[in-house]
Ligand SMILES: Nc1ncnc2c1ncn2[C@@H]1O[C@H](COP(=O)(O)OP(=O)(O)O)[C@@H](O)[C@H]1O
Protein backbone atom coordinates (compact mmCIF):
# COMPACT_ATOMS: atom_id res chain seq x y z
CA UNK A 1 0.00 0.00 0.00
CA UNK A 2 1.24 3.45 -0.75
CA UNK A 3 0.09 6.50 1.13
CA UNK A 4 -0.26 9.63 -0.95
CA UNK A 5 -1.38 13.00 0.21
CA UNK A 6 -2.76 15.74 -1.99
CA UNK A 7 -0.63 18.88 -2.00
CA UNK A 8 -2.84 20.74 -4.45
CA UNK A 9 -3.75 20.75 -8.14
CA UNK A 10 -1.82 20.86 -11.37
CA UNK A 11 -2.54 23.47 -14.02
CA UNK A 12 -4.75 20.89 -15.73
CA UNK A 13 -6.79 20.49 -12.53
CA UNK A 14 -5.49 17.01 -11.69
CA UNK A 15 -4.61 16.22 -8.07
CA UNK A 16 -0.92 16.82 -7.33
CA UNK A 17 0.12 14.14 -4.91
CA UNK A 18 3.08 13.38 -2.71
CA UNK A 19 3.97 9.77 -1.96
CA UNK A 20 4.76 9.69 1.75
CA UNK A 21 6.71 6.45 1.77
CA UNK A 22 8.85 7.58 -1.11
CA UNK A 23 9.35 10.91 0.67
CA UNK A 24 10.71 9.11 3.74
CA UNK A 25 13.44 7.64 1.57
CA UNK A 26 14.19 10.61 -0.64
CA UNK A 27 13.60 13.86 1.35
CA UNK A 28 12.33 17.22 0.12
CA UNK A 29 13.71 20.68 -0.51
CA UNK A 30 11.35 23.66 -0.91
CA UNK A 31 12.70 26.97 -2.12
CA UNK A 32 11.08 30.29 -2.97
CA UNK A 33 11.50 33.94 -2.10
CA UNK A 34 9.90 35.35 0.99
CA UNK A 35 6.14 35.42 0.48
CA UNK A 36 6.15 32.73 -2.21
CA UNK A 37 4.16 30.41 0.04
CA UNK A 38 6.75 28.02 1.50
CA UNK A 39 5.45 28.03 5.04
CA UNK A 40 1.93 27.53 3.74
CA UNK A 41 3.16 24.59 1.68
CA UNK A 42 4.84 23.02 4.71
CA UNK A 43 1.65 23.55 6.70
CA UNK A 44 -0.44 21.86 4.00
CA UNK A 45 2.01 18.96 3.87
CA UNK A 46 1.98 18.49 7.65
CA UNK A 47 -1.78 18.79 7.96
CA UNK A 48 -2.41 16.26 5.21
CA UNK A 49 0.11 13.80 6.58
CA UNK A 50 -0.50 14.30 10.33
CA UNK A 51 -2.61 11.15 10.56
CA UNK A 52 0.02 9.05 8.78
CA UNK A 53 3.39 10.02 10.07
CA UNK A 54 4.92 11.60 13.13
CA UNK A 55 6.40 15.04 12.53
CA UNK A 56 8.69 17.53 14.21
CA UNK A 57 8.97 21.06 12.86
CA UNK A 58 11.80 23.46 13.62
CA UNK A 59 9.93 26.74 13.58
CA UNK A 60 12.08 29.90 13.75
CA UNK A 61 9.13 32.30 13.66
CA UNK A 62 6.51 30.56 15.77
CA UNK A 63 4.47 30.16 12.58
CA UNK A 64 3.33 26.60 13.20
CA UNK A 65 2.20 26.68 16.80
CA UNK A 66 -1.40 26.75 15.52
CA UNK A 67 -1.00 23.11 14.40
CA UNK A 68 -1.50 22.26 18.06
CA UNK A 69 -5.13 23.38 17.98
CA UNK A 70 -6.37 20.91 15.44
CA UNK A 71 -3.70 18.28 15.08
CA UNK A 72 -2.49 18.02 18.64
CA UNK A 73 1.17 18.87 18.06
CA UNK A 74 3.03 19.54 21.26
CA UNK A 75 4.49 23.06 21.21
CA UNK A 76 7.89 23.35 22.86
CA UNK A 77 8.93 26.91 23.57
CA UNK A 78 12.67 26.56 23.02
CA UNK A 79 13.62 29.72 24.88
CA UNK A 80 12.27 28.23 28.11
CA UNK A 81 14.51 25.17 27.94
CA UNK A 82 18.22 24.43 28.09
CA UNK A 83 19.99 22.68 25.24
CA UNK A 84 20.43 19.57 27.37
CA UNK A 85 16.73 19.64 28.23
CA UNK A 86 15.78 19.91 24.55
CA UNK A 87 18.01 17.03 23.57
CA UNK A 88 16.37 14.77 26.15
CA UNK A 89 12.92 16.04 25.18
CA UNK A 90 13.61 15.14 21.54
CA UNK A 91 14.62 11.59 22.47
CA UNK A 92 11.35 11.22 24.38
CA UNK A 93 9.43 12.68 21.46
CA UNK A 94 10.65 9.78 19.34
CA UNK A 95 10.03 7.18 21.98
CA UNK A 96 6.46 8.35 22.59
CA UNK A 97 5.83 9.22 18.95
CA UNK A 98 4.35 12.65 19.54
CA UNK A 99 4.36 15.29 16.84
CA UNK A 100 5.99 18.52 17.98
CA UNK A 101 6.59 22.14 17.04
CA UNK A 102 9.91 23.50 18.31
CA UNK A 103 9.10 27.20 18.59
CA UNK A 104 12.34 29.21 18.37
CA UNK A 105 10.66 32.59 18.32
CA UNK A 106 12.28 35.27 20.45
CA UNK A 107 15.77 33.77 20.47
CA UNK A 108 18.72 35.39 18.72
CA UNK A 109 20.30 33.60 15.75
CA UNK A 110 22.89 31.84 17.83
CA UNK A 111 20.33 30.73 20.43
CA UNK A 112 18.14 29.38 17.63
CA UNK A 113 21.05 27.48 16.12
CA UNK A 114 22.15 25.95 19.38
CA UNK A 115 18.70 24.83 20.42
CA UNK A 116 17.73 23.51 17.01
CA UNK A 117 20.98 21.55 16.95
CA UNK A 118 20.36 20.08 20.40
CA UNK A 119 16.82 19.09 19.46
CA UNK A 120 17.80 17.53 16.12
CA UNK A 121 20.64 15.69 17.84
CA UNK A 122 18.10 14.27 20.29
CA UNK A 123 15.86 13.07 17.45
CA UNK A 124 18.90 11.49 15.90
CA UNK A 125 20.24 9.94 19.10
CA UNK A 126 17.05 8.00 19.86
CA UNK A 127 17.61 4.31 20.44
CA UNK A 128 17.08 1.78 17.72
CA UNK A 129 13.65 0.61 18.88
CA UNK A 130 12.41 4.21 18.48
CA UNK A 131 13.47 4.49 14.83
CA UNK A 132 9.95 4.78 13.49
CA UNK A 133 9.17 6.99 10.48
CA UNK A 134 9.20 10.68 11.17
CA UNK A 135 9.31 13.89 9.15
CA UNK A 136 11.91 16.39 10.33
CA UNK A 137 10.63 19.67 8.92
CA UNK A 138 12.84 22.78 9.01
CA UNK A 139 11.53 26.17 7.85
CA UNK A 140 14.07 28.85 6.89
CA UNK A 141 16.72 26.15 6.73
CA UNK A 142 19.43 28.62 5.65
CA UNK A 143 19.42 29.89 9.24
CA UNK A 144 20.51 26.49 10.52
CA UNK A 145 22.71 25.39 7.64
CA UNK A 146 24.23 28.62 6.33
CA UNK A 147 26.53 28.57 3.35
CA UNK A 148 28.97 31.09 4.81
CA UNK A 149 30.26 31.75 8.29
CA UNK A 150 28.20 34.54 9.81
CA UNK A 151 28.54 36.52 12.98
CA UNK A 152 27.70 33.65 15.29
CA UNK A 153 30.22 31.63 17.24
CA UNK A 154 31.93 29.02 15.15
CA UNK A 155 31.01 26.29 17.56
CA UNK A 156 27.27 27.07 17.38
CA UNK A 157 27.41 27.11 13.60
CA UNK A 158 29.23 23.78 13.46
CA UNK A 159 26.73 22.15 15.82
CA UNK A 160 23.77 23.39 13.82
CA UNK A 161 25.27 22.55 10.43
CA UNK A 162 26.21 19.11 11.70
CA UNK A 163 22.70 18.41 12.91
CA UNK A 164 21.20 19.55 9.60
CA UNK A 165 23.66 17.40 7.67
CA UNK A 166 22.71 14.41 9.79
CA UNK A 167 19.03 15.09 9.17
CA UNK A 168 19.46 15.22 5.41
CA UNK A 169 22.27 12.71 4.89
CA UNK A 170 22.12 10.11 7.62
CA UNK A 171 18.53 10.22 8.82
CA UNK A 172 17.10 7.63 6.48
CA UNK A 173 18.25 4.55 8.35
CA UNK A 174 16.78 6.02 11.51
CA UNK A 175 13.39 6.65 9.91
CA UNK A 176 14.02 10.39 9.94
CA UNK A 177 13.16 12.19 6.71
CA UNK A 178 14.27 15.78 6.20
CA UNK A 179 11.85 18.30 4.70
CA UNK A 180 13.48 21.70 4.48
CA UNK A 181 12.44 25.08 3.11
CA UNK A 182 14.65 28.03 2.24
CA UNK A 183 14.13 31.45 0.74
CA UNK A 184 17.68 31.66 -0.60
CA UNK A 185 19.09 28.52 -2.13
CA UNK A 186 22.43 30.28 -2.58
CA UNK A 187 22.63 30.81 1.18
CA UNK A 188 21.97 27.18 2.08
CA UNK A 189 24.95 24.89 2.64
CA UNK A 190 25.46 22.84 -0.52
CA UNK A 191 25.79 19.43 1.09
CA UNK A 192 22.47 19.89 2.92
CA UNK A 193 20.60 20.87 -0.25
CA UNK A 194 22.26 18.16 -2.32
CA UNK A 195 20.77 15.29 -0.32
CA UNK A 196 17.18 16.04 -1.28
CA UNK A 197 15.82 14.17 -4.28
CA UNK A 198 12.46 15.94 -4.32
CA UNK A 199 12.04 19.61 -5.07
CA UNK A 200 9.27 22.15 -4.92
CA UNK A 201 10.54 25.36 -6.48
CA UNK A 202 8.56 28.54 -5.95
CA UNK A 203 8.91 32.10 -7.13
CA UNK A 204 12.58 33.07 -7.33
CA UNK A 205 14.02 36.41 -8.38
CA UNK A 206 17.77 36.31 -7.98
CA UNK A 207 19.89 34.83 -10.76
CA UNK A 208 22.20 33.10 -8.35
CA UNK A 209 19.30 31.24 -6.67
CA UNK A 210 17.86 30.43 -10.06
CA UNK A 211 21.18 28.99 -11.19
CA UNK A 212 21.46 26.81 -8.09
CA UNK A 213 17.90 25.60 -8.60
CA UNK A 214 18.59 24.72 -12.22
CA UNK A 215 21.68 22.76 -11.18
CA UNK A 216 19.77 20.80 -8.57
CA UNK A 217 16.91 20.01 -10.92
CA UNK A 218 19.14 19.24 -13.86
CA UNK A 219 17.54 21.96 -15.96
CA UNK A 220 19.05 24.36 -18.46
CA UNK A 221 19.54 27.76 -16.85
CA UNK A 222 17.20 29.11 -19.51
CA UNK A 223 14.45 26.77 -18.34
CA UNK A 224 14.88 27.94 -14.78
CA UNK A 225 13.63 31.36 -15.88
CA UNK A 226 10.13 30.01 -15.37
CA UNK A 227 10.59 30.31 -11.58
CA UNK A 228 10.48 34.08 -12.00
CA UNK A 229 6.89 34.03 -13.19
CA UNK A 230 5.40 31.75 -10.56
CA UNK A 231 2.65 33.16 -8.40
CA UNK A 232 2.34 32.91 -4.65
CA UNK A 233 1.33 29.35 -3.80
CA UNK A 234 2.60 27.97 -7.12
CA UNK A 235 5.55 25.56 -7.17
CA UNK A 236 7.29 23.42 -9.77
CA UNK A 237 7.44 19.85 -8.47
CA UNK A 238 10.02 17.25 -9.39
CA UNK A 239 11.32 14.06 -7.82
CA UNK A 240 10.50 10.41 -7.10
CA UNK A 241 7.88 11.25 -4.46
CA UNK A 242 6.30 13.97 -6.63
CA UNK A 243 6.59 13.69 -10.39
CA UNK A 244 9.09 12.35 -12.89
CA UNK A 245 8.85 15.49 -14.99
CA UNK A 246 8.71 19.09 -13.74
CA UNK A 247 5.06 19.98 -13.20
CA UNK A 248 3.54 23.21 -11.91
CA UNK A 249 1.40 22.73 -8.82
CA UNK A 250 -0.94 25.13 -7.07
CA UNK A 251 -0.83 24.33 -3.35
CA UNK A 252 -4.23 23.76 -1.78
CA UNK A 253 -5.78 25.40 1.27
CA UNK A 254 -4.73 24.75 4.86
CA UNK A 255 -7.02 23.97 7.77
CA UNK A 256 -5.14 25.97 10.37
CA UNK A 257 -4.13 29.59 10.06
CA UNK A 258 -0.61 30.91 10.06
CA UNK A 259 0.01 32.90 13.17
CA UNK A 260 2.27 35.18 11.21
CA UNK A 261 -0.33 35.80 8.50
CA UNK A 262 -0.32 39.24 6.95
CA UNK A 263 -2.70 41.61 8.74
CA UNK A 264 -6.19 41.53 7.25
CA UNK A 265 -8.08 44.68 6.34
CA UNK A 266 -10.98 45.14 8.72
CA UNK A 267 -13.65 47.84 8.84
CA UNK A 268 -12.73 50.76 11.07
CA UNK A 269 -14.67 51.09 14.31
CA UNK A 270 -17.55 53.53 14.22
CA UNK A 271 -17.69 55.99 17.08
CA UNK A 272 -19.30 59.41 17.44
CA UNK A 273 -16.80 62.22 16.74
CA UNK A 274 -16.90 63.66 20.26
CA UNK A 275 -16.05 60.27 21.76
CA UNK A 276 -13.16 59.84 19.36
CA UNK A 277 -11.94 63.32 20.25
CA UNK A 278 -11.94 62.43 23.94
CA UNK A 279 -10.16 59.16 23.24
CA UNK A 280 -7.40 60.67 21.18
CA UNK A 281 -6.87 64.04 22.80
CA UNK A 282 -7.28 63.35 26.47
CA UNK A 283 -4.24 64.40 28.51
CA UNK A 284 -1.42 61.89 28.73
CA UNK A 285 -1.72 59.25 31.41
CA UNK A 286 0.19 59.89 34.62
CA UNK A 287 2.21 56.66 34.43
CA UNK A 288 3.16 56.00 30.82
CA UNK A 289 3.89 52.41 29.83
CA UNK A 290 6.94 53.25 27.72
CA UNK A 291 9.95 51.87 29.54
CA UNK A 292 12.36 54.81 29.21
CA UNK A 293 9.98 57.21 30.92
CA UNK A 294 9.08 54.88 33.76
CA UNK A 295 10.54 56.20 37.03
CA UNK A 296 13.39 53.95 38.09
CA UNK A 297 12.14 51.27 40.49
CA UNK A 298 13.62 51.15 43.96
CA UNK A 299 16.69 48.94 44.28
CA UNK A 300 16.00 45.38 45.30
CA UNK A 301 16.73 45.60 49.04
CA UNK A 302 14.53 48.70 49.31
CA UNK A 303 11.71 47.03 47.51
CA UNK A 304 11.89 44.04 49.82
CA UNK A 305 11.84 46.31 52.87
CA UNK A 306 8.82 48.12 51.51
CA UNK A 307 7.13 44.85 50.67
CA UNK A 308 7.39 43.84 54.28
CA UNK A 309 5.56 46.97 55.47
CA UNK A 310 3.11 47.72 52.72
CA UNK A 311 -0.59 48.17 53.35
CA UNK A 312 -3.32 47.86 50.74
CA UNK A 313 -3.84 51.02 48.73
CA UNK A 314 -7.43 52.23 48.53
CA UNK A 315 -8.93 50.94 45.33
CA UNK A 316 -10.64 54.17 44.48
CA UNK A 317 -11.42 57.55 45.80
CA UNK A 318 -13.98 56.89 48.49
CA UNK A 319 -14.26 60.52 49.60
CA UNK A 320 -16.16 61.59 46.53
CA UNK A 321 -18.28 58.48 46.22
CA UNK A 322 -22.01 58.94 46.74
CA UNK A 323 -22.67 56.30 49.44
CA UNK A 324 -20.94 56.56 52.80
CA UNK A 325 -22.28 53.63 54.85
CA UNK A 326 -19.98 50.60 54.81
CA UNK A 327 -22.59 48.30 53.26
CA UNK A 328 -23.41 50.68 50.48
CA UNK A 329 -19.72 51.23 49.86
CA UNK A 330 -19.05 47.51 49.66
CA UNK A 331 -21.98 47.07 47.32
CA UNK A 332 -20.74 49.85 45.07
CA UNK A 333 -17.27 48.34 45.04
CA UNK A 334 -18.72 44.96 44.06
CA UNK A 335 -20.72 46.54 41.22
CA UNK A 336 -17.65 48.36 39.97
CA UNK A 337 -15.76 45.07 40.11
CA UNK A 338 -18.46 43.46 37.97
CA UNK A 339 -18.19 46.28 35.42
CA UNK A 340 -14.40 45.79 35.22
CA UNK A 341 -14.92 42.08 34.59
CA UNK A 342 -17.45 42.90 31.88
CA UNK A 343 -14.94 45.26 30.23
CA UNK A 344 -12.29 42.55 30.32
CA UNK A 345 -14.69 39.93 28.98
CA UNK A 346 -14.88 41.72 25.64
CA UNK A 347 -12.93 39.86 22.95
CA UNK A 348 -9.41 41.30 22.53
CA UNK A 349 -9.84 43.39 25.69
CA UNK A 350 -6.58 42.01 27.07
CA UNK A 351 -4.65 43.75 24.31
CA UNK A 352 -6.44 47.11 24.14
CA UNK A 353 -4.78 50.24 25.49
CA UNK A 354 -5.86 51.12 29.01
CA UNK A 355 -7.25 54.46 27.85
CA UNK A 356 -9.67 52.68 25.53
CA UNK A 357 -10.74 50.22 28.23
CA UNK A 358 -11.25 53.15 30.59
CA UNK A 359 -13.63 54.84 28.17
CA UNK A 360 -15.60 51.61 27.89
CA UNK A 361 -15.60 51.35 31.67
CA UNK A 362 -16.97 54.88 32.16
CA UNK A 363 -19.79 54.28 29.69
CA UNK A 364 -20.72 51.02 31.40
CA UNK A 365 -20.70 52.65 34.84
CA UNK A 366 -23.19 55.21 33.55
CA UNK A 367 -25.36 52.50 32.01
CA UNK A 368 -25.29 50.57 35.29
CA UNK A 369 -26.30 53.74 37.14
CA UNK A 370 -23.35 53.56 39.51
CA UNK A 371 -23.48 56.79 41.49
CA UNK A 372 -20.75 59.12 42.68
CA UNK A 373 -17.52 59.99 40.99
CA UNK A 374 -16.18 56.99 39.08
CA UNK A 375 -12.67 55.72 39.85
CA UNK A 376 -10.01 57.79 38.13
CA UNK A 377 -7.52 56.32 35.68
CA UNK A 378 -4.86 55.22 38.23
CA UNK A 379 -7.57 53.60 40.37
CA UNK A 380 -8.97 51.96 37.26
CA UNK A 381 -5.53 50.56 36.46
CA UNK A 382 -5.42 48.91 39.86
CA UNK A 383 -8.89 47.45 39.35
CA UNK A 384 -7.76 46.22 35.96
CA UNK A 385 -4.72 44.52 37.48
CA UNK A 386 -6.98 42.62 39.86
CA UNK A 387 -9.36 41.78 37.03
CA UNK A 388 -6.55 40.57 34.79
CA UNK A 389 -5.35 38.25 37.50
CA UNK A 390 -8.78 36.59 37.28
CA UNK A 391 -9.50 37.06 40.95
CA UNK A 392 -12.97 35.92 41.99
CA UNK A 393 -15.09 36.75 45.04
CA UNK A 394 -13.88 33.69 46.93
CA UNK A 395 -10.26 34.80 46.78
CA UNK A 396 -11.08 38.44 47.49
CA UNK A 397 -12.52 37.30 50.80
CA UNK A 398 -9.36 35.56 51.97
CA UNK A 399 -7.18 37.57 54.36
CA UNK A 400 -3.95 36.28 52.76
CA UNK A 401 -5.03 37.82 49.47
CA UNK A 402 -4.93 41.25 51.10
CA UNK A 403 -1.21 40.71 51.63
CA UNK A 404 -0.75 40.17 47.90
CA UNK A 405 -2.84 43.27 47.13
CA UNK A 406 -0.64 45.24 49.49
CA UNK A 407 2.49 44.32 47.57
CA UNK A 408 1.24 44.92 44.07
CA UNK A 409 1.30 48.76 44.21
CA UNK A 410 5.04 48.66 44.85
CA UNK A 411 5.55 47.48 41.29
CA UNK A 412 5.04 49.73 38.27
CA UNK A 413 1.36 49.79 37.34
CA UNK A 414 1.74 47.83 34.14
CA UNK A 415 3.31 44.92 36.03
CA UNK A 416 0.73 44.66 38.78
CA UNK A 417 -1.63 42.44 36.81
CA UNK A 418 1.16 39.95 36.18
CA UNK A 419 2.21 40.03 39.82
CA UNK A 420 -1.34 39.34 41.01
CA UNK A 421 -1.76 36.59 38.43
CA UNK A 422 1.34 34.86 39.83
CA UNK A 423 0.32 35.53 43.44
CA UNK A 424 -3.11 34.09 42.80
CA UNK A 425 -1.68 30.91 41.27
CA UNK A 426 0.73 30.62 44.19
CA UNK A 427 -1.95 31.15 46.83
CA UNK A 428 -4.20 28.59 45.18
CA UNK A 429 -1.33 26.15 44.65
CA UNK A 430 -2.17 26.20 40.92
CA UNK A 431 0.44 25.58 38.18
CA UNK A 432 2.59 28.56 37.23
CA UNK A 433 0.83 30.47 34.42
CA UNK A 434 2.24 29.98 30.93
CA UNK A 435 4.12 32.68 29.03
CA UNK A 436 0.94 33.22 26.98
CA UNK A 437 -1.13 33.84 30.12
CA UNK A 438 1.51 36.19 31.52
CA UNK A 439 1.68 38.09 28.23
CA UNK A 440 -2.09 38.48 28.30
CA UNK A 441 -2.06 39.78 31.86
CA UNK A 442 0.54 42.30 30.70
CA UNK A 443 -1.63 43.32 27.76
CA UNK A 444 0.69 41.93 25.12
CA UNK A 445 0.80 38.99 22.74
CA UNK A 446 4.55 38.65 22.83
CA UNK A 447 5.86 35.61 24.69
CA UNK A 448 9.32 37.20 24.69
CA UNK A 449 7.87 40.21 26.47
CA UNK A 450 6.30 37.90 29.06
CA UNK A 451 9.67 36.36 29.80
CA UNK A 452 11.32 39.76 30.07
CA UNK A 453 8.65 40.89 32.52
CA UNK A 454 9.36 37.84 34.68
CA UNK A 455 13.09 38.46 34.50
CA UNK A 456 12.58 42.09 35.48
CA UNK A 457 10.44 41.20 38.49
CA UNK A 458 12.96 38.59 39.52
CA UNK A 459 15.84 41.06 39.25
CA UNK A 460 13.95 43.39 41.54
CA UNK A 461 13.45 40.65 44.10
CA UNK A 462 9.66 40.51 43.86
CA UNK A 463 9.59 36.91 42.69
CA UNK A 464 11.92 33.97 42.20
CA UNK A 465 11.64 31.60 39.22
CA UNK A 466 13.09 28.13 39.04
CA UNK A 467 12.54 25.12 36.79
CA UNK A 468 11.58 21.70 38.09
CA UNK A 469 13.33 18.59 36.79
CA UNK A 470 11.22 18.46 33.65
CA UNK A 471 11.73 22.13 32.80
CA UNK A 472 8.36 23.32 34.05
CA UNK A 473 8.42 26.65 35.88
CA UNK A 474 7.82 27.31 39.56
CA UNK A 475 7.42 30.89 40.81
CA UNK A 476 8.02 31.83 44.43
CA UNK A 477 6.45 35.07 45.68
CA UNK A 478 9.04 36.94 47.74
CA UNK A 479 8.02 37.84 51.25
CA UNK A 480 4.83 35.81 51.18
CA UNK A 481 6.42 32.38 51.06
CA UNK A 482 3.89 31.15 48.52
CA UNK A 483 4.86 29.06 45.54
CA UNK A 484 3.05 28.00 42.39
CA UNK A 485 2.89 24.37 41.34
CA UNK A 486 5.13 23.58 38.32
CA UNK A 487 3.59 24.86 35.09
CA UNK A 488 4.56 24.51 31.43
CA UNK A 489 5.80 27.92 30.20
CA UNK A 490 4.87 26.94 26.67
CA UNK A 491 1.26 25.94 27.36
CA UNK A 492 -1.02 27.59 24.85
CA UNK A 493 -4.00 28.55 26.94
CA UNK A 494 -4.38 28.75 30.63
CA UNK A 495 -8.05 28.22 31.19
CA UNK A 496 -9.57 31.11 33.07
CA UNK A 497 -6.24 32.53 34.17
CA UNK A 498 -6.86 36.01 32.91
CA UNK A 499 -10.29 35.75 31.38
N1 LIG B 1 -1.40 28.19 -1.68
C1 LIG B 1 -1.82 29.23 -0.94
N2 LIG B 1 -3.14 29.45 -0.79
C2 LIG B 1 -3.57 30.47 -0.05
N3 LIG B 1 -2.77 31.36 0.59
C3 LIG B 1 -1.47 31.20 0.49
C4 LIG B 1 -0.92 30.12 -0.27
N4 LIG B 1 0.43 30.20 -0.20
C5 LIG B 1 0.70 31.26 0.60
N5 LIG B 1 -0.43 31.86 1.00
C6 LIG B 1 -0.49 33.06 1.84
O1 LIG B 1 0.48 33.98 1.42
C7 LIG B 1 1.19 34.55 2.50
C8 LIG B 1 2.68 34.25 2.42
O2 LIG B 1 2.88 32.86 2.44
P1 LIG B 1 3.99 32.15 3.33
O3 LIG B 1 3.73 30.71 3.28
O4 LIG B 1 4.08 32.77 4.68
O5 LIG B 1 5.28 32.55 2.50
P2 LIG B 1 6.83 32.25 2.79
O6 LIG B 1 6.90 31.27 3.92
O7 LIG B 1 7.35 31.71 1.51
O8 LIG B 1 7.44 33.57 3.12
C9 LIG B 1 0.56 33.96 3.74
O9 LIG B 1 -0.39 34.87 4.24
C10 LIG B 1 -0.10 32.71 3.26
O10 LIG B 1 -1.22 32.36 4.05
Ligand SMILES: [Mg+2]
Pocket residue numbers: 038039040139
Ligand atom coordinates in the same frame (compact mmCIF):
# COMPACT_ATOMS: atom_id res chain seq x y z
MG1 LIG C 1 7.74 31.45 5.78
